[in-house]
Amino acid sequence: MEVFHRTQLAADLAKKILHVAPGSAAGSGLFLAAPRRTGKSTFLREDLRPELESAGALVVYVDLWKDKKADPGVVIVNAVRSELAKHESALKRLARNTGLEKVSVAGVGFNLQQVGLGDGVSLSDALAALSDEEKRPIALIIDEAQHAITSEMGSDALFALKAARDELNSSAHHGLRLVATGSNRDKLSMLRSSRDQAFFGAPLISFPPLGRDYVEWFCAGAGLAAPLDVDDTFTLFKEAANRPEILGAAADELRFDFELRPEEVRERFRAAVRKQIEESSQELLRVVHSLTPAQATVLRVLAGRGRGYAPFEAATLTAYGDVLKGLTGDPAAMLDVAQVQTALLALQEKALVWRAARGVYALEESSLADVMASHGMLDGVPGTQQRVERERERPA
Incomplete structure (x- = not known):
């Protein structure tokens, strides 16, 4: 390879x-x-x-x-x-x-x-x-x-x-x-x-992400029916969060289409990359949509609060209640500490949440928060704005 x-x-x-x-x-x-x-x-x-x-x-x-x-x-x-x-x-x-x-x-x-x-x-x-x-x-x-x-x-x-x-x-x-x-x-x-x-x-x-020099190398060796445009491919690469596998999978889709005409390559490649991006997001969301209301609530609050997530504080328990009421329509819905612990354990088993030995929790895939936010799953989660502001202040 x-x-x-x-x-x-x-x-x-x-x-x-x-x-x-x-x-x-x-x-x-x-x-x-x-x-x-x-x-x-x-x-x-x-x-x-x-x-x-x-x-x-x-x-x-x-x-x-x-x-x-x-x-x-x-x-x-x-x-x-x-x-x-x-x-x-x-x-x-x-x-x-x-x-x-x-x-x-x-x-x-x-x-x-x-x-x-x-x-x-x-x-x-x-x-x-x-x-x-x-x-x-x-x-x-x-x-x-x-x-x-x-x-x-x-x-x-x-x-x-x-x-x-x-x-x-x-x-x-x-x-x-x-x-x-x-x-x-x-x-x-x-x-x-x-x-x-x-x-x-x-x-x-x-760690510096792969950049334009990688895209130039990729385009030169893509082996498609017509050359790819480096500028366009670089824009797509950034949309794909600098993940090489997205470009590779898109190129493979075109490489084995024996009816593809040269004049169609660039437009089809653009569509294939965006399809790969969407499919990678959908794969995460399929697991999220399979969660129980309690698990979904805990995951949303964790994703919304990011580094500020403290699973058992009183303010966090209140946030769980607010989110759960929105999910279930039950005005009396709440989660207690035992239910939160059970939900966190289930989220770990589903490879959505990571736990340090000293009891600190984080998302297994940091990109999941962005995917959930883009699909409206963090709307109304208390503390979400503070997470966004912390991310903006984070050093490069």
């Missing part, structure tokens, strides 16, 4: 990640936010990882979205174990450093299952041995990192990585750089916006 490469962006980011300026908070880690399906993970695997490796770093890549049923803490630990298994000399060093020379694995004198959280060999010891034996910094990339705080073990893994970062970034070692990415800025910010989080104060930036 042919991939669009963002070489210059990868080089710029790699330099900033590996060469931290004096006094910069980037040594705490770098957090990159971008909506899902906008090319972020492809960039990490195809561009940033090779660039970091060519700059001398040993890269460990962890995707917490690959298996959503696996505990994120286990996924992180297994990624470190997997990398250690590739370096026999680092295993020997770790066995010596931790006094476990008598534990055997493949003649190396160490058992990888001893690396983990809590009892046994810490992630800090494991990563330090790996970095010291390789004599180069480690760049740990965690994709969809916000998923880590959905479990206690995931949160513990983040604090273990903080300890490893502090140790490896001392003058005695070669350094550890953490790159955490996520598809929801609000969720990702929870990992570094409060003092009780492992990476408090680390910079959070918006």
